[in-house]
Amino acid sequence: MASSAGSAAVSMGNKHPRVLLPFTCDSLRIPDEIAEGIGAEEAVVFGPTSGEAAPWRVEVGWDGDGAFLGRGWPEFAGACGAGVAWYLVLRHRGGGVLTVKAFDASSCLRIRELGAPVPPAVEATAGSKYAARKPQFIRVLPRDFMEKLLISAKFVQQYFPNEHLNNCTTIVLGPHGKVSHIELERNWSDVFFAGGWPQFVVFHNITEADALLLRYEGSMVFTVKSV
Numbered sequence: 001m002a003s004s005a006g007s008a009a010v011s012m013g014n015k016h017p018r019v020l021l022p023f024t025c026d027s028l029r030i031p032d033e034i035a036e037g038i039g040a041e042e043a044v045v046f047g048p049t050s051g052e053a054a055p056w057r058v059e060v061g062w063d064g065d066g067a068f069l070g071r072g073w074p075e076f077a078g079a080c081g082a083g084v085a086w087y088l089v090l091r092h093r094g095g096g097v098l099t100v101k102a103f104d105a106s107s108c109l110r111i112r113e114l115g116a117p118v119p120p121a122v123e124a125t126a127g128s129k130y131a132a133r134k135p136q137f138i139r140v141l142p143r144d145f146m147e148k149l150l151i152s153a154k155f156v157q158q159y160f161p162n163e164h165l166n167n168c169t170t171i172v173l174g175p176h177g178k179v180s181h182i183e184l185e186r187n188w189s190d191v192f193f194a195g196g197w198p199q200f201v202v203f204h205n206i207t208e209a210d211a212l213l214l215r216y217e218g219s220m221v222f223t224v225k226s227v
Contacts, residue, residue, distance in 0.1 A: 018091040020138065020211045020227045023082045023102070027061075028069040030090060035060055035067030040096045043069070047080045048102045048111050058098075076100075081110065087138055089213065089227055101136070106154035109136035135159050135216040138227070141208050146201055148185060148192040149212075156191045159216055165191060171221045174204050 059071035085105040137152045183195030211227040
């Protein structure tokens, strides 16, 4: 079985609890709280596909190490294209329904269309049918996250205009709805949230135990949620 998810923190801030988990292929360890909420031996899982999401039926099992998604999970994972060093955000939507967001090794959200990734330029176009799945990336917080936060290099390359990378101030909508202005800092090829970031972290009581989900709204505006 996959490694235990017993230590994974479940975000209970709303009626749909979610958890960040490292991807595993053969089965997926899930927190016992989510399995208990499902309350059945099978769940319906909706994956990271664009357009209409197809449901997958996956076993909810228990063993000496706790709860896991078993039979049906390898097929689901293969259809989603998930790979090594990926992360998944698993969300319990109530009853036996789960949704999954997949983030690749570069920490960027992956959406599949007929077995292929959606082109970034199309995904980010406000008028397209992909507008509901805005660009996102996940960040597991390092020890020095209080000072500044590294933005995924792949994300910067795909979505940030070059003219915005020097002396740019972004607008960041925090978990509690507060609007913050945070400066970007560029250090060679790396780009960080810097000026204003420490105050943002303190105000929202973000700790090293959290992971952050960042969604790009366009025009250098971000929404940040804790996972």
